[in-house]
Amino acid sequence: MTTTTAATNLRTIALHWTDLHEAAGTPSQIGAFGLGLRGYLARLDQADAERAAMDAALDRLAERADSNPEALGERPVPVRLHILDTMRVVEATLVQCADDIAATAQRAPIPMPTARKADYRTLREANIAAADRRRKAELALADQHDPKRWRYTGRRTAPHAALWLLARVERTPGPCRRITEQEEQRIGTVAAGAADRVERALDIASQKRTLEQLHDCGGRIDIHGGEGRTPVGHCTGCGAIWTEGGVIAA
Structure with a gap:
């Protein structure tokens, strides 16, 4: 396929x-x-x-x-x-x-960043680390809520x-x-x-089925329907055609 x-x-x-x-x-x-x-x-x-x-x-x-x-x-x-x-x-x-x-x-969602021990030498290092964690947390949340992800x-x-x-x-x-x-x-x-x-x-969908039962003339009976159309019966032998309302042609 x-x-x-x-x-x-x-x-x-x-x-x-x-x-x-x-x-x-x-x-x-x-x-x-x-x-x-x-x-x-x-x-x-x-x-x-x-x-x-x-x-x-x-x-x-x-x-x-x-x-x-x-x-x-x-x-x-x-x-x-x-x-x-x-x-x-x-x-x-x-x-x-x-x-x-x-x-x-x-793939599995991006994990949330883990907490880290505050052992930074300067305030600048601490701020950089905090900004990095926020960025990673935002990415993780966005990935977890990605509308393309199957849930x-x-x-x-x-x-x-x-x-x-x-x-x-x-x-x-x-x-x-x-x-x-x-x-x-x-x-x-x-x-x-x-x-x-x-x-x-x-x-x-267009559908067609041939019945096992023969018409009285010996011909095969085809049933056509589907696609919103009224089902129609057709004898392949004598050519008779009928619908629910009765015989159309014989």
């Missing part, structure tokens, strides 16, 4: 996070729920099982396509719950990924994690070393899966 692809996916997540909140009817703040990697994988399995159940339901509905094709438009899972589930899973995995990358790539408390949201990971992928200067190829691959994999879930939840 290229750097450009990973960056695009991370931007997609950050830009559309508010859209997810609006679609789900929730406030703009949602916790990471502390799922961790194992919890994230478990949620992936659960989501895949739910998708398989939806596919099976569509296949059953397709059996009646010849007599009642508009039934293909039915959706067995409430969209709001699906969006909330997507937000929890995406946020948990992005925050976990940022935690793991920061643990190895982010394990406080703002741990999906868009913030996505933007921080984006900075690592694009090698933006900050309190971090350059990430390795393996770290970049991991970020890319996580970003791709998260962006795909966001796009599916918002229905902004």
Whole structure:
């Protein structure tokens, strides 16, 4: 996966996070729920099982396509719950990924200067030493509060994690070393899966699926949808086309 692809996916997540909140009817703040990697994988399995159940339901509905094709438009899972589930899973995995990358790539904050015994020979030496400690203390405080630093408390949201990971992928200067190829691959994999879930939840990705059930003419049934469009069924055999509202052409 290229750097450009990973960056695009991370931007997609950050830009559309508010859209997810609006679609789900929730406030703009949602916790990471502390799922961790194992919890994230478990949620992936659960989501895949739910998708398989939806596919099976569509296949059953397709059996009646010849007599009642508009039934293909039915959706067995409430969209709001699906969006909330997507937000929890995406946020948990992005925050976990940022935690793991920061643990190895982010350098420790500059330590505060320690107190020194007052054994200066002149007042000038004491003043110089005091000014040096103040300068070091200012640098340490600035480094500790650097907005480019990933933190394990406080703002741990999906868009913030996505933007921080984006900075690592694009090698933006900050309190971090350059990430390795393996770290970049991991970020890319996580970003791709998260962006795909966001796009599916918002229905902004074009989707196509061919049902196993054949039309009564023997042709394959393709379902086209996504990108905000009304789902459309199309028989590749006889050319029949239908939507939720009924047959368009036969």
